[in-house]
Amino acid sequence: MNKKKIFNFDTEFLKINNDISKVSEELNLNKEQSRQNRDTLKSLEKELIKLGLTREMMPSSTLSNQEINVYSEDYFTRLSTGIEKEILKEINSSTNLLPPISKLDYVMALLIGFIGSLVDILMVKIPKEINYLGKYLQEGSSFTGWLRSLGIDEDGSMNEFLAKLEKVCKVSYDVSTTDKLGDYGREVSGFYPKTHRLMSLGHDPFFGFIFGLIDIFNGSITVIDSKGIIHNIPLDKFQETPIENKIFAPLLWLGHLCSDVCTKMGLPIPGWGFTQVLQFGSLGENDRTLAELTKWMYLEGYDLRHFLSMGIVPGTIELLTKIYFRCTLSKEELASPIYAKNIKELQNHIRLEKLLFIAHSVATSGNVIKIILHQGNPLSFNMAELLGLIKQSVRIGQMSSRDKTGEIIVRNRERINSEWGKI
Template identity: 25%
Template sequence: MGKYNYTDREKDFNKVLKMNQNESFSLEKQCSSRIYKLDEHINSSEALLKSLGYALPNKSVIKKEQKLSSKIQEIKSYDDLVKKANAEIHNDVELEDLLSEKEFQEAYKRLDAIHDEFSHKTGIVNKTDLIFLGIATALQTVKSLLFGRVAGKFDYGNSFNPDARLAHNDKSIEKEHRRANDGFKEKHENNGHGYWMYILYQTPPYDITKGSPSINRNMEGGYHRIHTLGHDPILGWIFGTANILTDTITFEDFKSNRVIRNPKMMITPESVPLAKLFGESFEMCKADSLNLPAAIFAEGCHLKSDEFTKLGLPVPILEAINTDFASKLYKSNYDALCFSRDLKIIGASAGISIFIDMIIGLVHGLFNKEKINKDLYEVRTRKILLISNSIASTSNIIQTLITDNPKNLDIGGLLVSLSHLFMDLRFISRIKEEFIKQELNKDLIKELERLDSI
């Protein structure tokens, strides 16, 4: 067993090479045997001519036209060639069966030479590239180091002030909620009365906590929003809508229970599997075409009414991933609005990093004075961007650790650096692979031309 692993296609290719090698050796033996016999006849003929006193002609002035004619079996496609090779060669063929140790060493030397040539053509060693690298690094580093100070002016990472929010039962919220419901009802009441009207005005089932002790759930009273997926700003559009349609409540661990409204509204021990939850939701949608629009509208109104209250809404999806951390954030007055604000700041930071990269990349592209291959020159550009972003992000991480202030961490710039790390390295690897193939193809063409000349 050799040191290389082969795909099925490569195994077939090795067999084709081995078959051609065997045929070449066979042809060489036949030619050598015939040439030896011809030399014997020529030598005996020359000896006979000399014994008869004839002078031999000068071989250098004899014009000869040699023709090698043989019947060659035409193979129409590579697949036919593979079939022929598999028919003749039954065992797997490895490179060690085709090449000698000396040939291996020569191949490795040629590969190293191609690697060196690629590095030379794409290396950041000339004055122009180094200047661009310095400028890009300076811009990205200054931007990342100033991030904490600038972002702090926009309350980045800060919690909200509950005193600036409304109570969950504030009259203005209830009034706006009812006004929205009445508007939906007036718009669709021509379609007839149905269960969808109850959906609009009744309390959402995931807004109740009574009965939770009987199922061993601690919903923490006013903090129940962190424990119900109906209050999640993203997941709520799926699970909250389904809960409204089916009178169920889905908790942060994706388990659901039935909710009853009479004689009083409470959570029951009846478990509702997810498959049953969505199955019942589908049946409710089929029962009346307005049930689903009404449920979605009710979910949206409820999220909107809770959004600006003293407790707000939890950070999206986090409660389903890490309930303890989500609860800690929520109880420290860091809610979905705070998260949305910080996301915008992170997005703006990432946008600035991308803008700097775009300017550096575009201007650097204008300095291709050597007129080298476009892809090879782009490799140099991407190396500049990759190195500059990596240095900037590293500096920002060090600054964050020294100051022990996580708010200084430029997450947007870090994400851009990570994208460069994955995308640029993949691009460079692809261009390098193509370059190696092109150089090997050049070698193959030269060898074929040499054979044609012979």
């Protein structure tokens, strides 16, 4: 079955071919007449030479031996096919469906990313003051320090509300020492009061909603110990959990988390407990594995409160970028058709995502500089900003792989309208 063409030039090309064939026949006749005249001139030259006439004669003009190209029907068929391919290539092209951003946009995105880096270096800093490697005294974050002061009185004790919440919201996964795990305790390594919230998955602010509810219903505790081994340990004390505790398990989980936020060790960053399975690597002077390094970071104050401090950087970038975007957003034309407004809205969204991606990339690069300035201290690593860059990278990938059929149709329609308007 022949493929249907967008434009059919066959009839026009056939007519042109016939006209050129006629012209070609006339040219062939003229060529033959010229050849005969040339032969006659040559014979006359030879007779003059025989008669002894020696005068300089202009060399006879030589005709090119190249035959005149007669454009055949096959030639025009190939030409038509070539034009068809070029048209299809233009129609299906999507090179201009990711609208470019202006030089001003680039400058502002770079500037906003630089501001985010300054906030990271000057405000977020590290969780608390530390004498890193015993020779580098590094200042902690004043904002994280302020967050650590919330919920406790001058003596360091929790306020009355949080203390009551801790008593009411008793959960099975709040075991803090191995001796409370019975005979199973000998199999769990590295589990003690300062690390129990890191290793107990029920204390995770995000994934804890799953593991915490499972532990409350089963009267157990789910732990990833310092060797990367996952344990689910039933506890005799909680095997006969009252039915009301199971009904209100989500509230118990949330209440217990709130009571732990303001404690000295605090809660781990969401998902941080799973780093204990990373039993590889040899980092720093002490040749720590990744699991050992992340545990050390938690013990040095790299917890949920400092995660909120780190979140100031991506928050600042998002706020400043969206303010600039709103201030430079072009006004909508009231008379524009709905499809044009939708396309314009999509292009504005793509522009915003590009601005955010550039700004987050700059801020993440700034965090690398911050780590270098802190002599490679891993506590200066901004986890929240890295998540911001990952989020934007995913969105850029989604935009590039989106279905562009509708946009291509609108773009081609506008191109046709503009070309016909020139005629």
